[in-house]
Amino acid sequence: GENVEQHPSTLSVQEGDSxxxxxxxxxxxxxxxxxxxxxxGKRPQLIIDIRSNVGExxxxxxxxxxxxxxxxxxxxxxxxxxxxxxxxxxxxNGGGADGLTFGKGTHLIIQP
Amino acid sequence: GAVxxxxxxxxxxxxxxxxxxxxxxLDFQATTMFWYRQFPKKSLMLMAxxxxxxxxxxxxxxxxxxxxxxxASLTLSTLTVTSAHPEDSSFYxxxxxxxxxxxxxxxxxxTRLTVL
Numbered sequence: 119g120e121n122v123e124q125h126p127s128t129l130s131v132q133e134g135d136s137x138x139x140x141x142x143x144x145x146x147x148x149x150x151x152x153x154x155x156x157x158x159g160k161r162p163q164l165i166i167d168i169r170s171n172v173g174e175x176x177x178x179x180x181x182x183x184x185x186x187x188x189x190x191x192x193x194x195x196x197x198x199x200x201x202x203x204x205x206x207x208x209x210x211n212g213g214g215a216d217g218l219t220f221g222k223g224t225h226l227i228i229q230p
Numbered sequence: 231g232a233v234x235x236x237x238x239x240x241x242x243x244x245x246x247x248x249x250x251x252x253x254x255x256l257d258f259q260a261t262t263m264f265w266y267r268q269f270p271k272k273s274l275m276l277m278a279x280x281x282x283x284x285x286x287x288x289x290x291x292x293x294x295x296x297x298x299x300x301x302a303s304l305t306l307s308t309l310t311v312t313s314a315h316p317e318d319s320s321f322y323x324x325x326x327x328x329x330x331x332x333x334x335x336x337x338x339x340x341t342r343l344t345v346l
Contacts, residue, residue, distance in 0.1 A: 119290075124263065150333040161323060161337040169333070207273060214314065216287065217264040217276040217325075218335065 120145040120212040124221025132229050137198055139224045142190040145212030151184060151191045152218070154207045162207060165195070195226075203228045233257055234326050236338035243314055244346055251309045253324030255311045256296040259304040260326035264335060265297070268321040280307040305330070 121144040121210075131137045149170035154162035168175045168182045168191065175182050179198075184191040195202055205225050211216040233256040243249050253263055261282045266274040278299055279287040286299035296318075298310040307326075311318055321342055325335040 152334070154337075159340075159344075161339045164334065164336070167334065216262060216279045218274075219276065220273045222273045 120148060120210055120219040122208060122219050122221040124208050124212050124224060126226055127222065128206065128225045128227070130227040130229055133162065133198055133200060135198055137193075137195045137226055139206055139226070140190060141192070141208035141210075141221050142188075143212065143219075145210070146151070146186075146212040148161040148212030150211040151182070153182060153193050153215075154209065155204045156203045156207065156223075161182060165206075177205045191223070198226075198228050200228050200230060202226060204206050232328065232336045234324065234338040236324055236341050238341060239316070239339060240342045240344075242344045242346065243335045245311055245315055248310055248312045249314055249343060251280040251311075251322055251324075251343075253307045253309070253326065253338050255305045255326040255328075255336075256322045258326070258328045260307075261304060261329050262327045263301060264325045264327075265307075265309050266323045266325065267298065268323060270321075272324060275308075282307075311343065314343070319343055321343045 125151045152167035155165045166180050168184050179196045181194040203218045203224045208222050210223040235254045237252045263280040265277045267275045277292045280299045280301040282301045288294045301307040323340040324338045327335050
């Protein structure tokens with residue numbers, strides 16, 4: 119099945135700085151890569167996604183890049199704010215399962 | 231739009247009892263829904279894919295007789311944890327994929343199950 123690795127597990131940045139979270143996947147057939155933000159005790163919220171026919175996608179302060187050859191994709195958050203503090207999960211839809219395979223998550227801490 | 235509800239939000243039960251969790255898509259139809267499990271400070275693990283009108287597809291290692299899934303309509307899937315034990319205590323989250331979309335999933339708010 120699909121295997122998604124996510125790094126780092128914890129990321130602490132100063133408010134206003136940028137944050138980058140990286141993921142790799144194993145199934146070359148994967149073609150959909152969403153990123154979710156989850157606050158404690160809450161549901162995962164889709165913040166951005168990218169499909170395999172696109173290399174980069176941006177939505178205000180959030181961007182995602184995809185390198186299909188290397189099988190990795192990254193989340194970039196610029197001008198970080200305190201409300202960006204949360205756990206972020208990457209996911210991929212490969213491995214034969216219809217559902218998503220999630221990375222282990224990154225706890226993003228924005229230091230004031 | 232794209233709202234998914236789950237009920238109950240929290241449930242506490244005794245060992246040996248069964249618990250039913252409902253997942254509803256409120257403003258769209260979803261032939262396909264998914265059930266995930268999340269342990270504290272851990273990632274989401276796909277348990278099964280729920281398909282309206284057919285049997286659910288379970289991931290490897292998930293006992294289908296223990297986690298019964300019924301997808302009776304295009305807006306409702308239920309997960310029943312049978313003969314619950316303390317190790318079944320977890321956060322169960324469903325998601326629904328709008329018909330006509332092959333990718334995007336919208337998540338419910340989750341159900342915190344505690345088995346005493």
